[in-house]
Amino acid sequence: MISFENVGMRYGMGGEVLSDITFRLERGSFHFLVGPSGAGKTSLLKLLYLARRPSRGLIHFFDKDLARIEREELPRLRRRIGVVFQDFRLLDHLSAFDNVALPLQIKGAKRVQIADHVEELLSWVGLKDRMHARPATLSGGEKQRVAIARAVINKPDLLVADEPTGNVDPEMAMRLMHLFVELNKIGTTIVIASHDQHLVETIGAPVLSLDKGNMTYHAGGKPRDPDETGAQP
Amino acid sequence: MNLPFFGETPVFLPKDQAGDGLLPWVIGVMLFLTGLATAMGLALGQGLDRWSEGLATTLTVQIVDADEGVRARQTEDALKMLRATPGVAKAEVMADADVMALISPWLGDLPIDAGLPVPTLIHVELDKAGVVNTAGLAERLRATAKGARLDDHQAWMASILELVAALRLLLLGIVALIVLSTVAIVIFGCRAGLATHRDSIEIMHMMGAEDSMIASAFDRRYLLHGLVGGLGGIVMAILVILALLHLAEQMGQGLLTASLPGSGVLWWLLLLPVIAGAVTMGTARITVRRALLELV
Numbered sequence: 001m002i003s004f005e006n007v008g009m010r011y012g013m014g015g016e017v018l019s020d021i022t023f024r025l026e027r028g029s030f031h032f033l034v035g036p037s038g039a040g041k042t043s044l045l046k047l048l049y050l051a052r053r054p055s056r057g058l059i060h061f062f063d064k065d066l067a068r069i070e071r072e073e074l075p076r077l078r079r080r081i082g083v084v085f086q087d088f089r090l091l092d093h094l095s096a097f098d099n100v101a102l103p104l105q106i107k108g109a110k111r112v113q114i115a116d117h118v119e120e121l122l123s124w125v126g127l128k129d130r131m132h133a134r135p136a137t138l139s140g141g142e143k144q145r146v147a148i149a150r151a152v153i154n155k156p157d158l159l160v161a162d163e164p165t166g167n168v169d170p171e172m173a174m175r176l177m178h179l180f181v182e183l184n185k186i187g188t189t190i191v192i193a194s195h196d197q198h199l200v201e202t203i204g205a206p207v208l209s210l211d212k213g214n215m216t217y218h219a220g221g222k223p224r225d226p227d228e229t230g231a232q233p
Numbered sequence: 234m235n236l237p238f239f240g241e242t243p244v245f246l247p248k249d250q251a252g253d254g255l256l257p258w259v260i261g262v263m264l265f266l267t268g269l270a271t272a273m274g275l276a277l278g279q280g281l282d283r284w285s286e287g288l289a290t291t292l293t294v295q296i297v298d299a300d301e302g303v304r305a306r307q308t309e310d311a312l313k314m315l316r317a318t319p320g321v322a323k324a325e326v327m328a329d330a331d332v333m334a335l336i337s338p339w340l341g342d343l344p345i346d347a348g349l350p351v352p353t354l355i356h357v358e359l360d361k362a363g364v365v366n367t368a369g370l371a372e373r374l375r376a377t378a379k380g381a382r383l384d385d386h387q388a389w390m391a392s393i394l395e396l397v398a399a400l401r402l403l404l405l406g407i408v409a410l411i412v413l414s415t416v417a418i419v420i421f422g423c424r425a426g427l428a429t430h431r432d433s434i435e436i437m438h439m440m441g442a443e444d445s446m447i448a449s450a451f452d453r454r455y456l457l458h459g460l461v462g463g464l465g466g467i468v469m470a471i472l473v474i475l476a477l478l479h480l481a482e483q484m485g486q487g488l489l490t491a492s493l494p495g496s497g498v499l500w501w502l503l504l505l506p507v508i509a510g511a512v513t514m515g516t517a518r519i520t521v522r523r524a525l526l527e528l529v
Contacts, residue, residue: 051439053529072443074529079441091433093247105243106442 001027001189002048002158007057009043016055017043019213025191027157030184030223032200033193035210041162041193042086044210048160048191049083050074062157079107082151082188084161088143090135090150096122096142097131100149107154121149124179126172140167148176152183159183161192165199177203181225190223243442245433246450256422256455260462261469263415264509267408268470268502274404275498281397288386289362294324294355294374295382307378308353314377315357320364327354412512419455419513423520426451438528448521452514459513463506471499 002025009018018040025031035041046052047059050066059066061077069077082103090099097118104114122131125145135143144167151159159180165173177199184190191208194200200207206220294311298304308326315324332354333342340349359365371383427434437447 049439051529071526071529075438075441075443077441078439081441083439089432089436091245091436094245102243102245102437103440106437106440106446 001025001029001062003058003060004047005058007047007054007059009040009047009052010055017213018047018054018210021057021213021215023208023215023217025158025189027189028184028187030181030190030203030205031192032203032205032207033191033210034195034197034200034207039210040213041210044208044215045083045160045162045191045193048158049081050078079103079154080157082154082156082159084144084147084151084159084164086162086166086193088135088147090143090146092135095132095134096127096138096146096149099135099146100153103150103154117153118149121153122146125149125176141169141172144168145172145176148179152179152188155183155186156188158189159191161190163194164192165194165196173199174202178225181223184223243437243446244450245437246430246454256418257458257462257465259418260415260459260509260513261466263411263418264463264466264505265469265473266466267411268467268505269473270404270407270411271505272470272474272498272502274401274408275501277397277401277404279498281394285390285394288390290359291386292357292359292365292367292370293384293386294357295384296353296355296378297380297382299350304353307381308355311355311374311378311381314373315355318365318370318373320360321357322360323356323358325356327356415509416512416516419459419516420520422458423451423455423517424524426454427521427524434525435528438525444522444525447525448518451517451521455517456510456514459510460506463509466509467502467505471502474499 004021004023007018007021008016010016021044033041033044043052047054050061053066061069062080064077090096091102094102100118100122101114104117109117119128119131122128125148127142127145127149130138130142133142135146138146144164148161148164151161161180164180165176168176173196180190180192181203203223204220205223207218209216209218294315296304296307296311298307312324312326315321329351332351335354336351367383367385374381374383434447
């Protein structure tokens with residue numbers, strides 16, 4: 001579904017932050033992206049959620065050559081991608097409900113449909129009582145859950161998450177991972193950047209490891225649902 | 234708020250108009266000045282048209298012989314000739330009192346029997362403008378009444394027309410400058426708004442919002458700024474013009490009243506807020522779309 005071949009990326013005239021990256025994400029696959037700070041994880045995620053174009057190399061996105069995709073076509077592709085940002089990037093003047101509703105509004109969903117979906121998902125992430133709260137009044141963990149709800153509300157083909165469990169307690173982290181695994185079961189391709197080695201080992205999915213802009217691949221098994229494995233937080 | 238014209242688009246900009254709250258006020262001031270300049274320009278044109286139309290269908294004949302008897306005879310002959318001329322609707326001798334009133338600005342209020350040799354004036358009205366060959370008529374008048382002068386007002390009308398044309402050009406220039414300044418202000422306001430809301434715009438962009446969807450949020454905002462600010466400015470301009478008209482009428486100054494815009498012109502001014510809204514919206518759309526192109 002997504003493939004990178006010898007992809008390099010640099011910001012402006014600076015040196016390459018990613019070098020000769022080659023990997024392939026099959027439809028419905030689940031991968032962790034690990035590496036120390038400054039390894040290039042965020043840059044790779046930016047390429048994955050189409051916020052940047054590579055400086056060199058070939059990227060195929062949903063089986064289309066990214067270099068041949070016109071700018072006007074990109075919004076349609078972006079609507080198939082859910083993103084959880086490390087710093088959440090919620091719109092401060094909108095309520096949790098309205099933030100989560102944005103992807104559906106962009107897609108042109110009906111108002112009733114939006115209300116049902118958003119309420120259901122916010123209930124699921126434990127924020128039913130906080131759905132009309134503004135981000136400024138939410139805790140870090142609550143913001144994280146709103147950001148995740150916003151990323152998955154559209155049932156995206158690809159979910160890209162940057163440290164999605166970094167600000168929540170271990171119990172909520174497992175609950176959120178369960179959500180990702182469930183999404184993965186219905187066909188969503190998932191890439192999660194994480195520093196949490198325990199979480200990576202618990203899920204047991206393949207790992208893309210980045211160091212100084214270079215990637216190595218560690219094969220893993222099918223992602224294990226933390227609920228089914230009985231993993232302890 | 235979703236306006237029907239813009240469809241059902243997400244409202245992702247804060248309602249508090251951070252960064253561009255002063256814009257409607259600035260547009261209001263600009264439209265106030267534009268309103269006054271436009272009204273004056275239109276009034277000058279309308280007034281001049283009415284005035285020149287009136288003058289183009291009238292002629293004045295002066296019988297200037299110093300001898301009163303000769304003057305009376307020449308006046309009779311000229312009247313006969315004029316009334317027999319095709320295209321002349323009316324030819325009448327102006328009353329002495331009216332003639333004295335005409336020259337009073339130069340000589341002061343003199344009694345009719347002051348002994349001053351005042352020329353006899355014949356007021357001629359034509360069926361319509363240009364129906365009479367004034368050069369030929371002047372020649373025949375001189376043959377009929379030696380020393381008679383025909384004034385078709387064209388000599389001094391030409392100077393006044395030039396002056397009014399220059400004034401209208403000046404007002405047009407002022408309006409153009411104000412419009413350009415407004416566009417520049419909207420561009421700055423829009424860029425400030427873009428900088429303020431950059432994060433929201435990037436998030437919308439990354440969630441798959443099309444440029445048109447993001448730009449339409451700014452379109453709505455700046456259309457409202459233009460309409461609201463413009464309407465405020467134009468209402469103020471209309472109130473000022475109405476106050477001037479009222480003052481002029483109280484003073485009874487015909488010339489002043491004639492050069493002020495009539496109510497017909499005031500209706501035209503109500504179009505300006507709509508134009509202001511279109512200009513601000515168009516400017517915002519171009520500015521935002523250009524800025525969005527910087528994103529991948």
